[in-house]
Amino acid sequence: MILVNGLQADSIPVDDRGLAYGDGLFETIEISHGQPLLWRRHLKRLKQGCAVLGMASYDDDVWLNDCLKLADRQEHAIIKLMLTRGSGGRGYRPDANSLGRRIVSLHSWPLYPQEHISEGVRLFKCETPVTENSRLAGLKTLCRLEQVMAQMEWQVPEFDEGLMLTADNDVIEGTRSNVFIVKNGVLLTPELKRAGIKGIMRDVIIEMATKSGMIVKEVVLDHGTFIDADEIFLCNSILKIWPVKDYLGKYYGPGACTKTLMTMVSNQLGDYE
């Protein structure tokens, strides 16, 4: 089921600027027992994106109403929010008065193998580089063609996720996840100043780990340092934490620090709404 500006619909006008130019943002949200998780954080990121793009959004209540309509009686599901800059003519320049179009859709909860958590996942090294743009870095915009290209590079089930790097061989993220490494007890994650999406779960893990006394650093993470990690893990709002089992033939996890963080996410996520 899909709501377009609050009304059930299967289509959008063909002149939507999200289609024409990727001119919009999205959020992917876990629904549990009819309620969205980490809701305030998702809406906050959406609004931060709107501020950068100079786009109007909708009141929090409007988004929540849409979301709850679709989430009603869903035990476990995913809701995707999209906000485009609405309809427009040919030409990149948006109409200053253009009304955003919101698209809220319900999706079934994905079933991943239990081993992804208990044993970890196999990480592939993608050749497709991340797209670098300091102005758009961090945002979850509709321009995601490089993630599409990256995921086409490997076959499931041989690998479970792909790692994306800059042209200069710095590690940025997975195709659909953020990445952390543990080295000598310190938690390192790529800074996302030139590329990458600032994930909600990434933020939560940084806060949780810091609060528990771990040292966490956002750094330029070159590929050599990444390979030398003691532990590697991936995260996003849906899969939470996946330890990396192997990468380029080297065995990693799941390690002790990753396991501690997985337990913390399991037990404390409700405190980070």
Next chain:
Amino acid sequence: MILVNGLQADSIPVDDRGLAYGDGLFETIEISHGQPLLWRRHLKRLKQGCAVLGMASYDDDVWLNDCLKLADRQEHAIIKLMLTRGSGGRGYRPDANSLGRRIVSLHSWPLYPQEHISEGVRLFKCETPVTENSRLAGLKTLCRLEQVMAQMEWQVPEFDEGLMLTADNDVIEGTRSNVFIVKNGVLLTPELKRAGIKGIMRDVIIEMATKSGMIVKEVVLDHGTFIDADEIFLCNSILKIWPVKDYLGKYYGPGACTKTLMTMVSNQLGDYE
């Protein structure tokens, strides 16, 4: 009027991957007396893009039929072709069997001031950097959010076009045009290995100039060299060539070499179909 997969329509399914991820390509084509100009070149670029993205396209006849249906009796107009990877579920990985969706739309011919040609245009320096991705560079994909952001930086009619650079301050292109400079009689244009769109008119100008005996080089064009140019001009399939009148307070054109190329484009474009 708009055709979606050959049928008149105002909307597309909301699960289109062009909307979700910018997963598609487009072309903007001049229609004169009911006929598309530079047609073979536009279709060739579209197919080259499909090859890079691993997308299926449609036979040339199918595209031409759509185009001619809309172009019929149009004295002067624009046709926009879009090809998306079609409908899909949540998740970046495309279905290997997904059918592309083609969207062909008719737009009125834009009326630019005559002075843009006779006196030249005022060029703005955009702060929004071009997006760098060596795998996608050159292609006219649906991911164009940085062009949208760039065009929001200045007000019309104070400036007529904006110049976009890399994070390292190399000149790449205008927001909707390619860029050339003339220095000591040599024609220089940015190579587009890491960023930018390879314009059809850019190709035509390189071929025309080379054939007429000019020296043409595709180079890394740093901003200092750009400013030191004797002449600067912009081009695309619709506006053809616009001399740059001034940039950052310095007066440039229209210069002799630019005028020669403008005459050549006026007289010989039919030979470059």
